Amino acid sequence: MNKKCKQMMGAVLLMASFSQSGSALATSCAVPPTCEQLGYKMKVDDCGENPVLRCPFALSDDNQVYCTESAQNQVVSVGAILYGDGTVASGLVTGKTPIGIVFDTANRLAVALTDINSSGSAGSSTMIWSANYYDIPALGNCTSSDGLTSCGVDGRANTTAILNCGSSCGTTPAATATNSYEPSG
Structure with missing residues (x-):
């Protein structure tokens, strides 16, 4: 083959390799996931003392991190x-x-x-447990010998039992306020 023919063949091969359509090339590319899609949904302040793992696409962003040890663990x-x-x-x-x-x-x-008042909001006021005396069957009767850590220690279950007592208990301001309270922050 002569020199001109070799150059021509090289040019044709080179042009052929770059002549694929742009859409064919685009189908082999993928859109990278966002930090949120990868689970980086927390802020550095949310992690407290837990170690922080930063999103690899936003290493300097304190609003796209993952706390490596959750509060539950x-x-x-x-x-x-x-x-x-x-x-x-x-x-x-x-x-x-x-x-x-x-x-x-x-x-x-x-x-x-925070203490709560009878409306269930922050404040301090004296409240009665119930307007009537009634022995609630769903609550255990604790004695002084039972100790504070072994009898009736499930506050959520006790509050629910008082609220479910119905008209037998009359009004139940302390349990109602406790049930209504939502901490802020």
């Missing part, structure tokens, strides 16, 4: 602070509202930092 100690967003930390976290102090880690219980 977190080792919590008695005395830890419970925050309004459900997270727990051993100390104060800037920008979060503390709503309770953990006192029972096995049952995941915390005591509220």
